[in-house]
Amino acid sequence: MFRFTARQVWSCFCATTAFAATVEAITSPIVAKGPPCVTNNGAVQVTADCVDSTYNTVIIDAEQDFATPVAHRRVSGHFSETNIDFNIYLPKSGWDGRFFQLVYPLQNSTAEDHEIGFGADSGGYTNHVAGGGGYRADAAVAKLSRTIAARYYQSDRKIYGYIxxxxxxxxxTVGAAENTFDVWQGxxxxxxxxxxSNPNSFCIRAMASLVLESQKEKIRDSVRPGGDGSPFSHLNALEKEVLTEVTELGLTLESFEDWEGLAGNRTNFLHTFRVLIPPTIAALDPTYVNDFWTKDGFLGTEKSDLGDFYRKSVVEFNTTVKSVLIDSAKVPVAFTLAKSPSTLPAYGLQATIKSEDGKSALGQFTIQITKGSQTAEIDPGQNTTVLAMISEDSRIQVDNRAWLAGSAYHRYQVPTQSDLYGYDYLRKADGTPKYPQRNVxxxxxxxxxxxxxxxxxxxxxxxxxxxxxxxxxxxxxxxxxxxxxxxxxxxxxxxxxxxxxxxxxxxxxxxxxxxxxxxxxxxxxxxxxxxxxxxxxxxxxxxxxxxxxxxxxxxxxxxxxPASAAQRKGIQPVVVLTVSGKTQIVTMARQAVSFKAHIEVPPGTGSVTSVEWDFEGTGHFEAAGSFEKGKAVLDVTASRSYQTPGTYFAAVRVTSNRNGDANAAYAQVANLGRVRVVVN
Structure with a gap:
């Protein structure tokens, strides 16, 4: 626990009380006292009273009062000689002895209004710490916040914390749960x-994206509501092999309906994989790409249909730079190529700057080339020292070898822990890996x-x-x-x-x-x-x-x-939607169609609070007519006629609340039911 002198605590809380005003920072450091935290197996073990040597000095920068999203005091600060800052949001009323703390490695120190509001509505204050310190900076703020809250609320009660x-x-969160003691209680x-999970999940998705792209509509239609549920039956032997591999490793069949999220641009997957995974592999396993294309046992040399597919997918050409486009900081952002193939993949291109004689590689970065264009757009976040080498007449090699190799990297990263059973698919009967494994x-x-x-x-x-x-x-x-x-x-x-x-x-x-x-x-x-x-x-x-x-x-x-709420348990309502008693129907335009939603809330977890219909499958929902409130199990019906021929994926969205309160702003647990309606 951080310990303060009375003068230090008083200075923290009396420095400023302002309404969203700029305040003068408190520059006097607050230095934690106590035994040092110890390290075990490379992880710092944080107890309630030990002092972390990195996060041992706090500067409180400001205290301000705000009216929204609830009336609260915000205490802002940072740790000396680090880039970690934080905010503690203390609601003016309703505090019941706890706090909540959302964590993420890349977050900033500002909590969202919903996060603050939920904490206050649940009897808690909210801590929010900039990412980058693992659980250690979060633990330091958790301990500090207890002293601040005790003073603010003038309370000596035990304060419970939840990360x-x-x-x-x-x-x-797992780092905290395994390596802290009485810092958080849940x-x-x-x-x-x-x-x-990282990078293997990305690699598995990339393999699916590469091989199954041409069959995405067949797979999507098969796993959608009313589909045949048998996507493998629509694929050739090679495609079946890949769909089997990626799903055995854990990629969910249902998620293939959202192909653009799983393997496309809705989640920026193609960009993320291109700019993060091959460079990460190159940094931690620098010989992998070359080994993939040259050594026995790797897919790049494997004598198989999939090996042939990968080799046929290689794009590689040499060219020169005609002109360079730079930004205001004089860093290249794009360049025009002297030549490029007429067809290029939409993803995975890497550029290598070559020496004047073309024999040496000077640096690499990732690019995009729009179909039919000679302009290479440089991905953000590339090494500016490498980019500074680009000039008119620079020799450039463009290829997608690193991307292709990266999409199979999971094969050569089989975990040594045998109980990670999802990887049994990549193991032989004796438990050894089917493919050569990397040293790291x-x-x-x-x-x-x-x-x-x-x-x-x-x-x-x-x-x-x-x-x-x-x-x-x-x-x-x-x-x-x-x-x-x-x-x-x-x-x-x-x-x-x-x-x-x-x-x-x-x-x-x-x-x-x-x-x-x-x-x-x-x-x-x-x-x-x-x-x-x-x-x-x-x-x-x-x-x-x-x-x-x-x-x-x-x-x-x-x-x-399981299909029923009583068997499934948990807290989420279960929704089964049917159309004329089926999961799909073929009907005529302007003919009435009958829908029935059977809804079950798991026993003891509340009752239904809302029912909404989206008959067109566009994501725009309309509230259902009246239904019996306070029920944990009920049936809701609706009728609709479609004016325009087409295929519609009608949906019903249901929420439940532990107290059956439809007006509650938080904890309205949702689920969906869907069917297919084909209108001729």
Whole structure:
């Protein structure tokens, strides 16, 4: 715990009380006192009273009062000699002895209004720390905030803390759950990433993007509502092989409906993979790309249909620079090529600056060349020293070899932990890898850097609830089941009193906002984790058992859940939508169509608070007519006629609330039901 002299504490709180005004920073440092935190297996173990040597001096920069989103005091500060700053948001009223802390490696120190409002509505204040310090900076602020809150609220009660984070934030959260002691009393990793999620999940998606692009519409139609549910039957032998590989490794079949998110530009996947994955591989495994194309056992030399496909996908040419476009900082942003092939891939191009004799490589960076264009646009974030070498008549080699090699990297990154069962597909019967393995596994390195040192032993020191999404194409759903097993083995008899896993149907990796064109098939998981946070605090503070975990099974890398709410459990309502009693119907224009939504809320988790229809499948919903309020199980019907021929994916969206309060601003847990309507 940070310790203060009375004068230091008083100076913090009396410095400024202003309404959104600029204030003079307090420059006197607040130096923490206490025993130093110790390190175990490379991770700093943070206790309630130890002092982290990096985050031991605090500067409080400002205190201000704000009226929105709720009346609150904001305390702003930073850690001396670091780039980590933070804000603590203390609501003026309603505080009930707790705080909530959202974490993410790349976030800034400013909390969103919704985050602050939820904390206040749930009896808590909100901490928000700039990312980059793993869990350690967050822990330092958590401890500091207790002293600040005790003074502000003039209270000596025990203050409970809850940490949560999604994706990379789940890594920070696990780092905290495994390496801190009584700093937080509960933790929620969301859409959980583990030691092999990055880069392997990106590589698996890239392989799917490369090989299955030409068949995306057939796969999408098969997995959509009313489809035949058998995408493999539409593919040739090579395509079946790849779809089998990527789904066995965890890429969810349902997520193929959102091809642009899984493998395209809706989530900037193509850009992200191009500018991050090959350079990361080059930095940590510099000989990989050359080995991929030259050594036995790698796909680049493999005598197979897939090997042939990869070799035929290579684009490579040499050219020179005709002219260079620079920005205001005199850094090249584009250049015109003397020549380029008439057809180029839409992704994956890398440029290499060559020496005057063309024999040496001087530097590399990634580019995009629009179809039919001779202009190469340089991706943002490239090495400016390398870009400074570009000039008129520079020799340039362009190829996509690094991208292609990167899309198969997961084959050569099979985890050494045999219990990571999703990778059994890449193992022989005796448990050894099918393909040659690299000397370095870069996934654990990335995970440790993001988390601050988590080793994913499962040896958690606080109560943990994991919430995962069933259509997540970034952090695959089985990863959360694997971590659950790690925790169960580590805790033994204590497991049931310290861990829960919940799956959310019809949700993917992205938090907010859900894109308009995806609203008809995806719900935000934001309200669900709000309820989980409330359940977690009740579990910690009052010993109230949370709802039962989601019931599920795992088969061939896919997580499956029961059809009924009573069997599935968890907290999310279950929605089954039918049209004339089926999942699809063929009808005529201007003919009435009957819809029925059967809705079940898991026992003991609330009742239905809203029902909305999207008959056109556009993501624009309209409220249903009256339905019986306060029900956990009900049927809602509707009728619609379509004026224009076409195929429509009609949807019904349902929310439930623990208290059945339709007006509650938070914890309105959502789900969807969908059907296909073909209008002739």
């Amino acid at each position: 949560y984070g999604a994706s990379g934030g789940s890594m920070v 933790a929620i990793p969301l859409v959980q990433a583990i030691t092999i 596994l870069i996934g654990p390195t990335i995970a440790r850097n993001a988390s601050g040192g988590a080793t994913y032993t499962g040896n958690i020191t606080t109560k943990v609830m994991v919430m995962d999404s069933l259509e997540d194409f970034d952090a695959f759903p089985w990863h959360a089941d694997w971590y659950r097993t790690e925790v169960k083995e580590a805790l033994g008899d204590r497991f049931g009193q310290n861990f829960r896993l919940y799956y959310t149907e019809n949700a993917d990796h992205y938090l907010e906002p859900v894109p308009q064109d995806q609203l008809t098939r995806i719900v935000s998981y934001h309200p669900a984790y709000e309820q989980h946070l409330r359940d977690l605090s009740a579990w910690v503070e009052k010993g109230k058992q949370p709802p039962a975990e989601t019931t599920y099974s795992v088969s061939h890398g896919q997580i499956k859940v």
